[in-house]
Amino acid sequence: MRILDLAYILGLGAGLGLVSAHWAVAGRPAVGKVEVGSWMAWPGSGSRDVDPYMRAYLARGVHLPLGAGEGLQLIAARSDDGAPLDGRCRYRISGSVPTTRGWTLEVTDAAGRPFRLPLERASFTDAEVVRSEDGALAIMAAAPPQAGNWLPLPPEGRFQFRLRLYDTPVSGQTGETRATNLPQITRVDCR
């Protein structure tokens, strides 16, 4: 009975410990996440004192996160109404972008890879976007072609928007950024 107890303790400890550790760092960890509107950021990932979970996540693949003074990556997996981003829907990205030397907006899968679509346009940079007369930003993301700044989406399935801000003062104070200072993601309609 004693051996049975010991085996139970060891099995439970090793199994649960390893599985929970794997589960905690299989994706971007919840520790250190900052949410602004529908955007998520991990500002600690590019600092000297990166937390152990982020460090473990980054070490499990070939990652070179943006440095804290270099830029900031924001990820959105949901639109502003809380629904997960889906390729069958049309999305309008509008509003303002914080002061930067440059920004890029990319459509990726959950692992951060661009989709292989017939049209090679996985992202927009601030120099490529056509703006209206008042300087407002308006990007349409949809699978079928759209007028204006069209960002093609996969025909169906989940995807993410990744907004990267380069050389921005926001990176040091991500938690205090208001949602109105970041682009809004509005779901227009769905097929």
Add this chain to the structure above:
Amino acid sequence: MSAVDHGSALLPAEESPPPAARPPLPARRRLPQRLRAAATRLAMTTLAGLMLAAIVHIVTILLIPALSQRDAAHAYRLLGAEGHAELVPLAASPGGMPVLQEADPNEVTAVCGYDLSAGPVRVVARTGTLPLGLTLHRQGGGVIYAITDRAAIRGVLEFLILTEAQYDERVANDEEGETSRELRVVSDSARGLIVARVLAKRPSDRGDAEALAASVRCGPVE
């Protein structure tokens, strides 16, 4: 004698309240007691298992960065041996270097691995018109230094990477009464990566961006 009398007199008085359940009591009590003992034992062993699981969880999380052989520091360690940063592959090629994950397709990344066991490393970058960022990634995780081309002096970004001991030695060798103008970055790990990133805002900028990123020089201090 009187004490025994008291005991024998008290005992039946205490157990008297359920007189009807008296005859089958020993057999009934044995089973719940054994069940209770087993439940206590299960609870204790489960608690011990959970505590062990917490320890295993924490140790695993802390060990992953130290033991990982698939991270960027190992994948790109050999880049930059020729004294300048080398471009990281954008697409996977058989037998080639692993692709950088979660990379911006509009950005050109060049890497130079450093090893401070042979002495301090000097990094010199000339800036261009495109946004350039330089970061130092320590082996085992963490960005120890980040600088952009806005901090360049007369179009040149230059800094020294040293260990703590090399830094102390360099400070001791400084001319007395003179302030040194060189930028010194202390790395607490001997190995790491110097990463140069240039943003190509238009597809036509890509050639310039690649040339700018690969022109970052990194080598031993003469």
